[in-house]
Amino acid sequence: MESSNNRNVKNECIKEPLLIIENCEPDLSEWLGLEYNHVMKIWSNTIFTNIPESWNNNVNIKFKNSNANHVYEIYSEYKFIVLDPKSDVTLSVNDFSSADGIIIGGILGYEKFTGNTSRYITKHINKKIVRSLGKIQLSIDSAALVTKMVLLGIEMNDIELTDSFEIRWNDNESTILPYGYVVIDNKVIFTPGLMEYIRKKRDT
Numbered sequence: 001m002e003s004s005n006n007r008n009v010k011n012e013c014i015k016e017p018l019l020i021i022e023n024c025e026p027d028l029s030e031w032l033g034l035e036y037n038h039v040m041k042i043w044s045n046t047i048f049t050n051i052p053e054s055w056n057n058n059v060n061i062k063f064k065n066s067n068a069n070h071v072y073e074i075y076s077e078y079k080f081i082v083l084d085p086k087s088d089v090t091l092s093v094n095d096f097s098s099a100d101g102i103i104i105g106g107i108l109g110y111e112k113f114t115g116n117t118s119r120y121i122t123k124h125i126n127k128k129i130v131r132s133l134g135k136i137q138l139s140i141d142s143a144a145l146v147t148k149m150v151l152l153g154i155e156m157n158d159i160e161l162t163d164s165f166e167i168r169w170n171d172n173e174s175t176i177l178p179y180g181y182v183v184i185d186n187k188v189i190f191t192p193g194l195m196e197y198i199r200k201k202r203d204t
């Protein structure tokens with residue numbers, strides 16, 4: 001009998017479940033906009049929740065689908081996979097069959113895990129399956145990409161991740177981002193436009 005993983009990899013028409021990005025950031029920085037734009041490219045069936053009305057006029061991002069309310073106010077009856085670093089159980093492809101959607105925190109990373117996913121999201125969700133994407137703190141867009149790869153049948157153990165990302169400006173200077181990014185064919189899948197943004201900030 002085929003394993004569910006094999007079955008999913010062969011299935012060319014996997015339905016994309018609903019992905020919710022529950023925004024927890026008070027300000028729409030250019031960095032946040034770049035990560036959110038990347039998420040919309042990775043996952044078309046995405047809704048951004050807890051988005052202030054004023055953010056819809058921002059020039060850096062055009063939300064395809066957003067809502068001013070929290071995910072737990074809009075979808076109180078849904079059963080969600082909540083991606084929370086505090087969980088001891090790693091996401092697997094079988095988790096998707098019993099959930100109505102997935103929630104990723106719209107939370108920018110810090111040096112270390114802060115517990116904010118748990119504090120601002122997980123504890124407010126009624127029906128949930130709480131899952132980890134491993135010990136490395138992924139950027140928001142990388143979390144969406146890893147989730148998509150698992151949905152497509154790739155096991156977490158087979159997904160190559162950086163534990164940080166160094167941008168070398170010259171022989172003496174570099175910027176290190178302490179977050180995980182996916183590596184495919186030796187290429188780091190980095191947020192489009194982010195390197196240019198960091199360079200611009202560094203030069204001003």
Ligand SMILES: C[S@@+](CC[C@H](N)C(=O)[O-])C[C@H]1O[C@@H](n2cnc3c(N)ncnc32)[C@H](O)[C@@H]1O
Nearest residue numbers: 083084085105109113114115116117133138143
């Ligand atoms: C940059 S992370 C912020 C993590 C937050 N500082 C914390 O400690 O909870 C953005 C989001 O991506 C998801 N995420 C990132 N890394 C993860 C991991 N290793 N396991 C589970 N979810 C992760 C979570 O949904 C998280 O809210």
